[in-house]
Amino acid sequence: MFTLHPRLEQDTFLIKKLEISQLRLMNDSRYPWVMLVPERPDVTDLHHLSGTDYAAVMQEIREVSIRMEDLFSPFKMNMGALGNLVPQLHIHIIARDKEDDAWPGPVWGVGEARPYTEPAKNSLLEKISKTI
Amino acid sequence: MFTLHPRLEQDTFLIKKLEISQLRLMNDSRYPWVMLVPERPDVTDLHHLSGTDYAAVMQEIREVSIRMEDLFSPFKMNMGALGNLVPQLHIHIIARDKEDDAWPGPVWGVGEARPYTEPAKNSLLEKISKTI
Numbered sequence: 351m352f353t354l355h356p357r358l359e360q361d362t363f364l365i366k367k368l369e370i371s372q373l374r375l376m377n378d379s380r381y382p383w384v385m386l387v388p389e390r391p392d393v394t395d396l397h398h399l400s401g402t403d404y405a406a407v408m409q410e411i412r413e414v415s416i417r418m419e420d421l422f423s424p425f426k427m428n429m430g431a432l433g434n435l436v437p438q439l440h441i442h443i444i445a446r447d448k449e450d451d452a453w454p455g456p457v458w459g460v461g462e463a464r465p466y467t468e469p470a471k472n473s474l475l476e477k478i479s480k481t482i
Numbered sequence: 483m484f485t486l487h488p489r490l491e492q493d494t495f496l497i498k499k500l501e502i503s504q505l506r507l508m509n510d511s512r513y514p515w516v517m518l519v520p521e522r523p524d525v526t527d528l529h530h531l532s533g534t535d536y537a538a539v540m541q542e543i544r545e546v547s548i549r550m551e552d553l554f555s556p557f558k559m560n561m562g563a564l565g566n567l568v569p570q571l572h573i574h575i576i577a578r579d580k581e582d583d584a585w586p587g588p589v590w591g592v593g594e595a596r597p598y599t600e601p602a603k604n605s606l607l608e609k610i611s612k613t614i
Contacts, residue, residue, distance in 0.1 A: 395559050397547035408540040415529035426569075427527050430562035434578060434586040437558075446566060454566040459587045 352389040355438040361463070363471060366479045370406050371441075373414060373482065375475060378463035381452075382422045382445040384478065386410055393439045396431050411441055417482045418445050432458065484521040487570040493595070495603060498611045502538050503573075505546060505614060507607060510595035513584075514554045514577040516610065518542055525571045528563050543573055549614045550577050564590065 354372070362374035362385055370390070376383035388407050393399055399407060415427055424445035431441045444457055452460040466474065486504070494506035494517055502522070508515035520539050525531060531539060547559055556577035563573045576589055584592040598606065 395547070395551075396561060397544045397551070397559070404544055405537065405540070408537070412529045412536055415527070419527075419529070426564075426566055427529070428562070428564045428566070429528060430560070430564070430588070432558075432560045432562070432588060434558055434560070434588075455591045456562070456564060456566075456588050 352391045354387065355436050355440075357436045358385070358387060358438065358440060363475060365475055366482065368410050368414075368482075370403060371410050373410075373478075375471070375478065376442075376463075377465050377471070379466045379470065380461075380464050381450055381457055382418060382424070382474075383457065384414060384418065384443050386414065386441045386443070388439055390439070394433055394437045395439060396441070398439075407441070411443065414443055414482060417478075418443055421445075421478065421481055428456065430456070430458075484523045486519065487568050487572075489568045490517070490519060490570065490572060495607060497607055498614065500542050500546075500614075502535055503542050505542075505610075507603070507610065508574075508595075509597050509603070511598045511602065512593075512596050513582055513589055514550060514556070514606075515589065516546065516550065516575050518546065518573040518575070520571055522571070526565055526569045527571060528573070530571075539573070543575065546575055546614060549610075550575055553577075553610065553613055560588065562588070562590075 362376050365373045365375050371386040371388045374385045422445040425448050426446045428444040428446050494508050497505045497507050503518040503520045506517045554577040557580050558578045560576040560578050
């Protein structure tokens with residue numbers, strides 16, 4: 351049975367459930383940063399998904415990337431599946447700008463997360479969930 | 483017309499051409515690190531590919547990830563499409579180990595690349611191209 355990894359539970363908020371994945375918002379207001387967590391137990395890597403699940407998750411990534419780009423008009427979208435610290439498969443989709451804290455490097459491991467205020471979080475969850 | 487970005491030309495070696503992408507080896511012997519560069523002009527992001535090309539490139543990513551994992555038995559595979567410095571679409575696939583120079587962080591921007599010797603490069607190009 352799929353159970354969300356406690357670290358992902360702690361660091362992210364559920365936006366909505368897609369066909370295969372939970373779409374979640376990273377609690378770091380420095381970047382528009384969402385995450386797809388396929389609801390498949392014991393999977394650590396994209397290429398370990400079944401062929402059918404892989405294709406479906408890849409379509410979710412495409413759809414979410416398009417919507418995030420529409421919503422935030424970033425300079426660049428970043429996508430990555432690392433999982434070096436949290437083994438449960440999760441795919442990062444991040445809208446990047448030339449003025450953001452980590453530019454032009456990757457966002458992972460840079461400084462401290464800046465959590466959303468409750469109103470900012472709720473407004474963003476609504477904004478993203480309405481579009482995707 | 484597609485032309486490889488000069489920075490990618492400089493930092494990587496061609497392993498072989500797949501259906502859509504060039505499969506290239508990063509000239510950094512610290513990690514088994516390959517890159518897919520879809521031969522499509524003026525594309526910066528995966529989700530900007532046509533639906534057909536996107537699905538095909540995603541299958542290439544899957545196939546290459548599986549082969550790289552078979553070849554190098556890493557602790558974890560990392561996959562990412564960033565493009566903050568080199569805008570031409572390229573997808574990194576990296577076999578990671580707990581003892582590598584950047585673990586558990588991402589590899590990008592960490593220290594200096596350690597170029598392959600000519601024999602090491604040739605042997606690795608042959609090893610990977612025979613398998614993929």
